[in-house]
Amino acid sequence: MNDIIDVQSNEQKAQGLKNIGWVSYVLHLIVAVGAVLPGAQASALLLVIALVLDLVKRGDAEGTWQANHFSWRIRTVIWAGVLYIVTAPFWLLGLFLFNPVWVVISLWFLYRIVRGMLAMSKNQAVDA
Template identity: 65%
Template sequence: MNDDIIEVRAVDQATLDGLNAWGWVSYVLHLIVAITAVLPGAQVSVAVLLIALVIDLVKRSDAVGTWHASHFTWRLRSMIWAGILYVVTAPLWLLFFVPGWIAWCVISIWFLYRIVRGMIAMNKQQPLPV
């Protein structure tokens, strides 16, 4: 049996429209966080990221069996990895300012890439690799 095959379930258009709307809200919140993370003094509250996390966790079960499911997984994995990388590199800020800033810029650019890539796939109504 091929594990790459995704079982698709029948979903009404209203559910798909709702998943699409929530997906865009989440992507925009992630985008705001990713962009402001590299701008000195422009960091937004962690609350913005937490709101996106809650949206993705709550609505993820509604997306099972649709192409939207891969987007919820994509956003959650992106945020978890970015969070881990930010925490791991945080000591660089305490030891040396410049290496910490460079590390966080690289992480933020990677996070921004993931969000933009997801937004492009969402606009094309295509799933992402999971």
């Protein structure tokens, strides 16, 4: 009888992690689309919320295919942040004008989020 309860709780845990993953991916997607489309800039606060959510819940996903998604999203945000910071002087030198480097970073960020969402929709880990 305990085995049945454990199986149900594991299934519930897996579904809960997947729900959290979808919330995080959607928040990332809003920010990524806002970064690519002019005038549609989403708040960085959404990205911080998604990052904190991923950092807090990552431990719960250890040993599952979903752990890969938590790491994928965290690495994506950290790398994008580092790239934006490193290239910020180019944006400042351009007097806040169009920055092709930031466009490339934003497109890369959007690609990674969509790629992760597609893998999650198939219940698969993201191929790194």
